[in-house]
Amino acid sequence: MRQLRFYCFFIFLMSFNLACQAQSNSKDSKSPYKYKTPSWDGIGKVYLGREISHIMGFAGKDWLERDSREAEEGVSIAIKNLPITSSSVVADIGAGSGYYSFRIAPLVSEGKVYAVDVQDAAVNFLKERSEELGFNNVVAVKGSSTSPNLPENAIDLAIFVDVYHELEFPEEMLQNLRKSLKSDGKILLIEYRGEDPTVPIKPLHKMTVRQAKKELEANGFELVENRQFLKIQHFLVFQKKDE
Incomplete structure (x- = not known):
């Protein structure tokens, strides 16, 4: 009792x-x-x-690295369509196991990939994995819930792959990231389609284009590309609005 x-x-x-x-x-x-x-x-x-x-913990690393991911999501075509050059500086926010980071690294041989995560286990893994793979241009960064902790005016493209919806402080993160983007820097959101109930993902882990636009526009960004080539995800490119 x-x-x-x-x-x-x-x-x-x-x-x-x-x-x-x-x-x-x-x-x-x-x-x-x-x-x-x-x-x-x-x-x-x-x-x-x-x-x-809720954020997906690093214990879910195996799901990020699953063999079926390419067939389910079309990662290769997403990476092929990234707005980058060989000298681009890319920030992979919420990099996790580095699934995207290490596939982008060879494409920016004269540039850099900042692999950002808030979890110590992920950051340590990214450091060890980049050494194993010999990628000197992949830099693991410990971010916080409000900032990616990146240098100012340094980033050409920041990507959030199935991550943005988990940000605890999206407004603060976007404002701090805005400082780190170059004047023509871009943000890419890859998110499961919230408009499609057949996409087999938990509802709060999906986003609609309308909601993404609402949140990014509220923080000084505009949608410049809405690509439709991915199977179950949006490919949304934003850039800073003219001030």
Whole structure:
């Protein structure tokens, strides 16, 4: 009985804290975020009408490296269509196991790939893997929840491959990334199509074009390419709006 009372009191405290957080947030007109009771796969934090999903931990590395990924997603054609040259500097935000980073590296032999992740296990893996593969132009970077921690005015292309929807602080991340992009730098979002219910991905891990445009435009970017060649994902290229 004592354990039951303690459990009920714990649940009450959790609910009370969430309600207080939501109430405090609603009174803060400067905050871009709202709060709600978390969905099954969400964190209860809402940005411009979209609940942010839980981050996939590095324990899911094997899923990123699955043999079927090329057939399912068409990674090769995505990389073939990246707006880069041999001297481009690319930032792979949320690089994970480096699935994209190490495939892009040979294409920017005179440039660089910043493989950014917030998880120590991923950053350590990226460092070790780049040494194993002999890619001197792949630099592992420990990012934070609000910043990719990249140098200013240095990036030609920043890519988010099935990652943007997991950003805990999307507005802060985009604003800090904006500083790191060159004047003609671009952002690429590759996201599972939220408009298509047949795409076998959890709803909060998908995005619609409309929602992506809403969030990027709110942070000073405009959609310049909406390519339709991927099987189950969007290929959306944004660049800075003229100031």
